[in-house]
Amino acid sequence: MSYFPSYALGHLISAQISETFEQQHGSIQALIAAGAEATLQAWLADTVWPLGRSVNGEELVAQVSGRPLSARPFLAYLRTKVDDLAGGS
Numbered sequence: 406m407s408y409f410p411s412y413a414l415g416h417l418i419s420a421q422i423s424e425t426f427e428q429q430h431g432s433i434q435a436l437i438a439a440g441a442e443a444t445l446q447a448w449l450a451d452t453v454w455p456l457g458r459s460v461n462g463e464e465l466v467a468q469v470s471g472r473p474l475s476a477r478p479f480l481a482y483l484r485t486k487v488d489d490l491a492g493g494s
Contacts, residue, residue, distance in 0.1 A: 418462050420479035422453065425470040 426448055427433060436444050456465055466474045 414462060417474060417476060417479050418466055420482045421466050421470050421472070421474060424478040424481070 423433060426445065430436065430444055430448065433445060436442060452469055453465070456468060460468065463474050466472075
């Protein structure tokens, strides 16, 4: 059995951290397609991983993105995903 609120919170956190990375370095998918995933790994190693368990999820997002946790990045991700699945708009 799963615990939906934990998954939902994880998606919110992931979307906001991904958005922050992409604002600084471009599309994660494009980097991976180009074989440049080391850029993402280096950013995570410098920005996210050092915080480890010293902060909770909300504090992690605030420190990494400079903004409080928000549903906005996840909703933007979902809109893009639906548009892509629908053939673009």
